Amino acid sequence: MPFDAAPHAQTLRTRNDCLVCPVQNCLARDASVSAAWNSVLQPCISVMPGAGALFETGDPVDAVYSVRAGCIKTFTVDADGREHVRGFFLPGDLVALDALGSRGMPATAVAVTPTQMCVAPVVALRKVMRENGTVAQMMLDQASRDLALALAINGDFTADERVAAFLLHLAKRLDSRDGIVRLPMTRRDIGSYLRLATETVCRVLTRFEQKGWLASQDKRIQIIDRAALQAVAAPVGLPSD
């Protein structure tokens, strides 16, 4: 990064070229709200890993972000200095939906890989939502799904169950053909998200590999026996197929 160390992320603004955007489930793809949604958007931004936070805990809730490419993670740092990963956001996901009902951002957001996002300023967004209830409704539906996901992961499951469910859910969200998942995040981040130590994540993956359910080399995971993983992940109840 040839830029100076800014308190917040270095951003590269570009026009919102939906024509070349690969995101399928974007609001801009829905004919009934496309115009309204586009009217809200500011120019896209790019954020690089290690380039500072997109926003930090307590920051004013100025915008929500729609991921075009890359991966964002959100996390909090508690009084004891422990980091708690709250979520990973992939193309099509909306970042900061958990902030709309709060005064300040409930978490810090950073890029896990080089990431592009569309920016929806909250003031303009709220205006459009008031005028176009369908936009608000689609955001409500998305928040509802995020809530259902959080509540599912919240359950009391074993390390194997959580890791298996996480892998399959991620594979689905990344739309991995050929069964190869390229993990954007580290074992440490996965562990924090799933309330597991880094070592436990490693050991579970090793165990799955020894059983012939997957092949793992660093961030590349090949799912070999999907049915076996689904059987383990079933209790968690995440959409995985």
Add this chain to the structure above:
Amino acid sequence: MPFDAAPHAQTLRTRNDCLVCPVQNCLARDASVSAAWNSVLQPCISVMPGAGALFETGDPVDAVYSVRAGCIKTFTVDADGREHVRGFFLPGDLVALDALGSRGMPATAVAVTPTQMCVAPVVALRKVMRENGTVAQMMLDQASRDLALALAINGDFTADERVAAFLLHLAKRLDSRDGIVRLPMTRRDIGSYLRLATETVCRVLTRFEQKGWLASQDKRIQIIDRAALQAVAAPVGLPSD
């Protein structure tokens, strides 16, 4: 209950008498959406504990419910027969917000104590939300707060931290004056919600009592040293004051 054993809850329908409803943060209290919200509501229903489910996992998403009095819990039962409590709903809370983005109800809902609720049918609700974006926006804000809560509880915290945070959060939601909290739910339900064994919840409460932070007799908890509990609960980051 002298009634027959129905597959679903026995319900007692009454008119929506907002004039005598004690719920402060109800949508009906907000002048800008009161009329629209009221136009959606069906007659209130009452549900008793042990009288069957309000709805069950997989049921069609026909309605969301606004709690007037009492306490609802939602939970899933996984393939291994384990019960996972997903949430408790107190007066002012909306039940089934996590269902709006799904095909079927993601959980089962039962009454923990005798409960009264307003019923908002989803079809009518969606129509009103399209016409009145402010209604949708307020529901989005509520879903956002629910999401932030779920993500906070999701973190990797000790049993002491979770129980302390839960108690203070509950005390706040119940608006307990004089520092006495009347728990609607059992230790078992609390444990399931917090991913703890029943015995662990007991032991934590006993420990807090031995430290002089609270007095506990069955479902009655008196908070004596709120500051000490808040110090323990701080990492979780729930709104507790």
Add this chain to the structure above:
DNA sequence: CGGTTCCTTGAGAGAACTCAACGTCGGTGG
């Protein structure tokens, strides 16, 4: 190429769980 971060594996420790027993409470029926 050094330095850092990440990944992996092993060994020991610990927080929470399971199993078990017992007391209490509220409802039920003899």
Add this chain to the structure above:
DNA sequence: CCACCGACGTTGAGTTCTCTCAAGGAACCG
């Protein structure tokens, strides 16, 4: 009226799943 029953709450003892600590190897970056 009181014995009985089931659900709930509490406490103890032993177990276990996951964590912590430690170390080595691999990958990445400047």
